Amino acid sequence: MSAKIIDGKDIARRVRDEWRIRADKLKAAGVTPGLAVIMLGDNAASQVYVRNKVKACHDIGIFSDAHLLPATASQADVLKLIDRLNADPRIHGLLVQLPLPPQLDVHTVIERIALEKDVDGFSLYNVGGLVSGGTVFPPCTPYGVVCMLEYSNIPITGQNVVVVGASNIVGKPMALMLMQKEATVAICHVKTRDLAQFTILADILVVAAGKPGLITAPMVKTGAVVIDVGINRLPDGTLVGDVDFDAVKEKASYITPVPGGVGPMTVTMLLCNTIQSAERSAAKLGIKT
Ligand code: NAD
Secondary structure, three states: OOOEEOOHHHHHHHHHHHHHHHHHHHHHOOOOOEEEEEEEOOOHHHHHHHHHHHHHHHHHOOEEEEEEEOOOOOHHHHHHHHHHHHOOOOOOEEEEOOOOOOOOOHHHHHHHOOHHHOOOOOOHHHHHHHHHOOOOOOOHHHHHHHHHHHHOOOOOOOOEEEEEOOOOOOHHHHHHHHHHOOOEEEEEOOOOOOHHHHHOOOOEEEEOOOOOOOEOHHHOOOOOEEEEOOOEEOOOOOEEOOEOHHHHOOOOOEEOOOOOOHHHHHHHHHHHHHHHHHHHHHHHOOOOO
């Protein structure tokens, strides 16, 4: 059996087409959704991410406002800029591209972003919402994974899910979101003993460890759905995930490729969160869309 490939680019395009209509309705009512991005320093990967976000905004008709600060910027400068953007009515979503230079405290910076503009979903309030079920903005990468599963008509409720990776931005929120949908969730990490004894039980296996080749075919149950969040650049320049794609696709029922899987969904969900924020802002002002 060869798995069906979950085409992240195609799903991302379909999701964007739906949300473009919502953005157009807002614009017709006089509200252009706006996203501000703050980046510090010249980290090459961050530059690519920010460029992609700005381009994606342009493509869907969102106003984007990128602020590129030197790596030496002080915390006071960054907080001042956040305060200004928090107060700017043209901005409905505000994010600070991570990682930050060492002189900045990431928690202080993230907590300064107005809750109603925290479209990355990293604030403590948003994270708390993942536990209690009242999230304002779901974090973009796990939100993208849930969206991919739903668009592929893959049931979540009652399924055994194993999440490999327990970071604050991917693994933990992923596990919480799938638990909210009443999956039975196990979460594994670098200290997990005998990873395979967990992964083999998964109906849905989500891998976000950043380790190429971590998941091999014997670790995967026949017919499992395998979602590879990992993005790793090999020494020869090739981009790969954490899953041995060629071998695992012969055993899984569905699998995401890298590139072209989860990656395109992450930016798409950022656009969705920004448009949703603009809709909430318009509703507060009594503007009908
Ligand atoms: P991270 O380094 O913050 O966390 C990695 C997690 O994996 C940790 O919990 C660690 O314990 C676990 N881990 C590491 N080695 C392991 C092993 N051998 N066995 C089991 N668990 C192990 O990384 P992150 O920010 O969560 O990102 C994870 C991967 O996902 C990276 O490759 C990153 O580039 C990618 N990523 C992709 C997207 C996307 O849009 N597709 C978005 C964010 C991150």
